[in-house]
Amino acid sequence: xxxxxxxxxxxxxxxxxxxxxxxxxxxxxxxxxxxxxxxxxxxxxxxxxxxxxxxxxxxxxxxxxxxxxxxxxxxxxxxxxxxxxxxxxxxxxxxxxxxxxxxxxxxxxxxxxxxxxxxxxxxxxxxxxxxxxxxxxxxxxxxxxxxxxxxxxxxxxxxxxxxxxxxxxxxxxxxxxxxxxxxxxxxxxxxxxxxxxxxxxxx
Amino acid sequence: xxxxxxxxxxxxxxxxxxxxxxxxxxxxxxxxxxxxxxxxxxxxxxxxxxxxxxxxxxxxxxxxxxxxxxxxxxxxxxxxxxxxxxxxxxxxxxxxxxxxxxxxxxxxxxxxxxxxxxxxxxxxxxxxxxxxxxxxxxxxxxxxxxxxxxxxxxxxxxxxxxxxxxxxxxxxxxxxxxxxxxxxxxxxxxxxxxxxxxxxxxxxxxxxxxxxxxxxxxxxxxxxxxxxxxxxxxxxxxxxxxxxxxxxxxxxxxxxxxxxxxxxxxxxxxxxxxxxxxxxxxxxxxxxxxxxxxxxxxxxxxxxxxxxxxxxxxxxxxxxxxxxxxxxxxxxxxxxxxxxxxxxxxxxx
Numbered sequence: 001x002x003x004x005x006x007x008x009x010x011x012x013x014x015x016x017x018x019x020x021x022x023x024x025x026x027x028x029x030x031x032x033x034x035x036x037x038x039x040x041x042x043x044x045x046x047x048x049x050x051x052x053x054x055x056x057x058x059x060x061x062x063x064x065x066x067x068x069x070x071x072x073x074x075x076x077x078x079x080x081x082x083x084x085x086x087x088x089x090x091x092x093x094x095x096x097x098x099x100x101x102x103x104x105x106x107x108x109x110x111x112x113x114x115x116x117x118x119x120x121x122x123x124x125x126x127x128x129x130x131x132x133x134x135x136x137x138x139x140x141x142x143x144x145x146x147x148x149x150x151x152x153x154x155x156x157x158x159x160x161x162x163x164x165x166x167x168x169x170x171x172x173x174x175x176x177x178x179x180x181x182x183x184x185x186x187x188x189x190x191x192x193x194x195x196x197x198x199x200x201x202x203x
Numbered sequence: 204x205x206x207x208x209x210x211x212x213x214x215x216x217x218x219x220x221x222x223x224x225x226x227x228x229x230x231x232x233x234x235x236x237x238x239x240x241x242x243x244x245x246x247x248x249x250x251x252x253x254x255x256x257x258x259x260x261x262x263x264x265x266x267x268x269x270x271x272x273x274x275x276x277x278x279x280x281x282x283x284x285x286x287x288x289x290x291x292x293x294x295x296x297x298x299x300x301x302x303x304x305x306x307x308x309x310x311x312x313x314x315x316x317x318x319x320x321x322x323x324x325x326x327x328x329x330x331x332x333x334x335x336x337x338x339x340x341x342x343x344x345x346x347x348x349x350x351x352x353x354x355x356x357x358x359x360x361x362x363x364x365x366x367x368x369x370x371x372x373x374x375x376x377x378x379x380x381x382x383x384x385x386x387x388x389x390x391x392x393x394x395x396x397x398x399x400x401x402x403x404x405x406x407x408x409x410x411x412x413x414x415x416x417x418x419x420x421x422x423x424x425x426x427x428x429x430x431x432x433x434x435x436x437x438x439x440x441x442x443x444x445x446x447x448x449x450x451x452x453x454x455x456x457x458x459x460x461x462x463x464x465x466x467x468x469x470x471x472x473x474x475x476x477x478x479x480x481x482x483x484x485x486x487x488x489x490x491x492x493x494x495x496x497x498x499x500x501x502x503x504x505x506x507x508x509x510x511x512x513x514x515x516x517x518x519x520x521x522x523x524x525x526x527x528x529x530x531x532x533x534x535x536x537x538x539x540x541x542x543x544x545x546x547x548x549x550x551x552x
Contacts, residue, residue, distance in 0.1 A: 002216050028344065032291075035337070055326035063333025063366065067340070067359055074344050074355070131322045133383065178522070 003047065010043040027073045031066060038062050052132035226318040230307050238458045239269035245458075245506050252510035279447040284346060287444065291345035296445065296452035299338030303459035306331040310466055311386045313476045313490035324385035325373055328467065329366075332422065335460065336362040339424075339431060339441050342453070346444040354440035357517065358424065358431040364524035365421040371532035372415045375539045376402060376471045389475035398481050400474035407539055412472035414528055416504065419464035421524065423457070426509040430517055461505060462498060469497035 017036040024030050038061045045054035130138070140148050195201060213221065243258060243266065250257025258265035283289055309324035311317040321327060336359050343355020377383055379402060380391035395404045403412040421428040432440030442453055469475055475497075476490030515523070 002220065026288075028288075028291075032341075051321060051323050052326070055323050055330050058330035059326065059333055063330065063336075064363065067336060067363060070337075070340060071356070071359055074340070074352075133323070176518070 007044070007047055010040045010047065013037075013040040014044065027076070028070065031070050031073055034069070035062055035066050038066070050132060052136060223318065227308070230318065231304055234304070234307065234459060234462070235455065237462060238455050239273065240266075241462060241502060242269045242272075242454075242458055244502065245509075248503065248506040249510045252507070273451065276447060276451045281447040281449055282444075284348070284444050286347045288345040288347065291341050292444075293449065295338050295342035295345060296449045296456070298341065299335065299456035300452040300459075302331055302334045302338065303456035303463065305334075306463050307459075309385050310463070310470065311389055311476060312494055314390075315386065316476075316491065317385070320384065320386060323383045325377060325383045325388065328385075329370060329373065332369075332460075332463075333362075333366055338453070338456065342445070343441040346441070348444055350437045350439075351441045351443050354431045354437050354443075358441065361424065361428065361430065361520060361524075362422060364521060365418045365528070368524060368528035368532045369415065369418045369422060371529070371536050372411045372418065373471070374536050375408060375411050375532070378536070378539050378543055379405070379408060385470060385475075389470055389477060392474045393477060394481045400477040400479055400481050401472060402474075403472040407535070407542060408472065411532065411535055412468070414532060415472065416468055416501070417523075418528060419468060420505065420508065421520065423460045423464050425461060425505055427512040427514050428520055429514065430520060433514060462502065465498045465501035465505065466494070468501045469494060473497055 014037050017033045017040065021030050021033040021037060024033060038057060042054040042057045042062075045051070045057065193201070246268070247257040247265075258268035261267045261271045283292055306328050308318045309321060309327050311320075339358040339362075340355045343351040343353075343358070346352070376388060380388040382388060382391070392400055392402050395401065402408045420426075424431045431437075432442065437443070442450060445453065473479070474493075476494040478485035478488065478493050
């Protein structure tokens with residue numbers, strides 16, 4: 001009973017906040033609706049018993065990615081009228097992409113539920129004693145270890161690429177050398193002199 | 204407790220719902236009282252270190268000061284700036300406060316004494332604490348004012364930076380405990396060298412305990428990392444435009460978060476509800492007493508640091524997070540997992 005109620009609550013909230021993400025006029029509101037959508041999607045995953053994925057969704061997307069979105073959107077000065085202007089001309093293209101995605105989802109789910117993976121699952125269901133993390137770790141670090149490491153390398157290359165693209169060595173900047181500052185002692189910097197009256201200081 | 208309500212003739216789901224709601228109230232209401240008292244303690248400790256008396260007028264020894272402040276704030280008018288984004292302006296403090304309460308669901312107060320014993324307890328805490336930044340960012344943006352906005356930008360950068368190193372520090376503890384479950388993490392700390400309880404006595408994890416304490420201060424934006432409300436630069440930071448209960452919610456949420464971080468220090472590194480020594484008579488004292496004593500100790504450390512350490516500059520804060528804590532904690536993840544691979548999991552093959 002509570003399960004069913006929770007499912008409908010989360011599902012309705014995901015769909016409606018997803019719709020409001022596109023429909024709201026203020027981009028900051030859009031980002032906030034997106035957060036709500038992610039949060040409720042995490043709730044749906046908990047109902048499925050995939051608590052590890054749910055937590056990762058919240059930590060990675062809500063905790064990091066969307067904060068950066070919000071960061072950028074808050075600082076942008078967006079002209080809403082200009083943003084709206086292209087709506088009609090892009091509409092057919094957007095609908096096409098939506099159709100392709102829908103077809104892919106239907107095909108994917110259809111093939112999965114009739115395909116060898118699902119049949120194998122039914123024949124030998126996953127061990128319910130195993131926790132989420134152990135189950136995912138067990139399959140990720142054994143059968144898919146090369147794909148997993150390849151994904152890691154792709155991310156590393158992307159990270160280095162992003163740093164190389166944005167890093168510029170600017171001339172004339174005096175950086176702070178913390179070790180040097182910490183090594184500095186009063187006797188290196190301060191000198192006591194007995195200054196006679198009426199004469200200039202020699203530095 | 205679910206079984207008790209089922210015994211009264213309720214169906215399982217109703218009994219579960221009722222017992223969970225009671226569990227939440229049993230934690231949340233004393234927590235509010237604890238926040239009021241800990242604000243008083245904070246002011247007293249701070250005053251003592253500055254050779255002042257601190258609050259001493261309202262009630263015996265000034266004990267009722269926080270309640271008087273709360274009443275004063277409650278009777279004030281809520282002012283919403285006309286240029287602000289009204290809905291978000293009012294939602295922001297509610298988010299801060301709610302998020303500060305949510306994380307307590309998985310904190311074990313004693314063996315088996317917690318609302319929700321989920322397998323991914325520590326990840327849940329990480330997820331909830333990563334939501335905390337939204338209250339601050341939204342408050343800063345919705346106020347539509349310069350200083351709150353600067354504060355919001357600082358807050359988001361600061362919290363993201365320190366969450367990264369906190370994540371790695373948590374991983375070292377999880378590796379050692381072999382579980383994300385909070386109770387399992389506490390139980391795994393029993394009997395270091397046969398008589399000590401606590402990961403902090405482990406030479407591989409002790410540096411992590413220190414780093415976690417410092418990161419916890421940065422994550423809750425406590426002094427010396429309180430750049431989000433640095434009064435000499437940003438008036439009151441993101442709270443500048445707030446008054447009345449909206450302001451009080453920020454206040455309560457902030458201190459509830461500080462207590463939570465003190466509790467996490469105790470749970471992850473100093474044995475949580477276990478007594479500090481693995482000696483049978485000490486187990487006669489209920490676990491919650493030990494846990495609260497440890498929280499009180501860490502709160503004293505927080506106040507002590509607040510009273511004595513000058514505020515960091517923003518670039519120093521970022522340097523500490525990204526250039527010192529991140530590489531060091533990453534190195535310790537490598538070190539701890541390597542050590543466990545060689546000893547516990549026999550990885551020489």
